[in-house]
Amino acid sequence: MAEAGDILAGLGQEKNRQFDEFARLIEEENKIHNLTRIVGPEQIRLRHFEDSLAVLDELQKLAAGKGLRLVDIGSGAGLPGLAIAIARPDWNVTSVDATGKKVRFQERVIAELGLANARAIQGRAEELGRDPGFREKFDAATARAVGDLAILAELTLPLVKVGGRILAWKGPGVEGELAAGSKVAAALGGGDIAELPYQLTVEGQPVSYRILSIEKSRPCPSRYPRLYKDIRKDTVSRRAR
Ligand code: SAH
Numbered sequence: 001m002a003e004a005g006d007i008l009a010g011l012g013q014e015k016n017r018q019f020d021e022f023a024r025l026i027e028e029e030n031k032i033h034n035l036t037r038i039v040g041p042e043q044i045r046l047r048h049f050e051d052s053l054a055v056l057d058e059l060q061k062l063a064a065g066k067g068l069r070l071v072d073i074g075s076g077a078g079l080p081g082l083a084i085a086i087a088r089p090d091w092n093v094t095s096v097d098a099t100g101k102k103v104r105f106q107e108r109v110i111a112e113l114g115l116a117n118a119r120a121i122q123g124r125a126e127e128l129g130r131d132p133g134f135r136e137k138f139d140a141a142t143a144r145a146v147g148d149l150a151i152l153a154e155l156t157l158p159l160v161k162v163g164g165r166i167l168a169w170k171g172p173g174v175e176g177e178l179a180a181g182s183k184v185a186a187a188l189g190g191g192d193i194a195e196l197p198y199q200l201t202v203e204g205q206p207v208s209y210r211i212l213s214i215e216k217s218r219p220c221p222s223r224y225p226r227l228y229k230d231i232r233k234d235t236v237s238r239r240a241r
Helices: 013-032 041-063 081-087 100-113 147-157 171-187
Strands: 069-073 092-097 116-123 137-145 158-172 190-196 210-216
Touching: 013 041, 013 081, 013 100, 041 081, 041 137, 041 158, 041 190, 041 210, 069 081, 069 147, 081 100, 081 116, 081 210, 092 100, 100 116, 137 147, 147 158, 147 171, 147 210, 158 171, 158 190, 171 210
Parallel strands: 069 092, 069 137, 092 116, 137 158
Antiparallel strands: 158 210, 190 210
């Protein structure tokens, strides 16, 4: 069971210094643009960073001693993408969000922390999935708190190579999304859907997230219907930048 600081504490001084700076930048940005309701360095470390790093073991299995190319979809303030990039400088992280101000914040984090292995891209995932430069180019995709399972499958599966995985942080209501979600996933090359062991406790109380792991077992068909509808009204199109 992950307790406060379990994974972070094992990462050593330099990375912890980077996480402290990341937390400071989030708090500073939060005063101007609303990024998160979670405030205070300890809460940010636990509920954002520790939570983001809960998938490191699973990603390590996928990397299997080689490098890992990861795409994080709907990354917001850079979570979990930039947190993973700090923890694993040997992995390559592409962090995608549709909203310009969030991407600009991430670019600042990348520059100030000197994250040579990370890039932030403003774009809509459903468009990147049809772009040959991004389509089926990643070993894994992460998405935390992004849409329901059907939408999430459509936003992520086209980007991942066969044999790769989608890791999705879901709320307790995920049961109700499974039937429709697995149908869409299967249509886009998705295979088995497993749940990762995950238990984060905050002040002794379990956090009720669940992390699903969806296999990409077959190539995505070259044509597929567009199911995606806007998750949030405030997102902007890449063309409207
Ligand atoms: N993953 C972050 C943010 C979750 S909020 C966290 O866990 O804190 C969902 C984010 O998805 C928002 O920042 C929104 O701008 C982004 N988003 C919504 N639709 C998107 C799309 N089609 N493509 C890329 N990003 C999208």
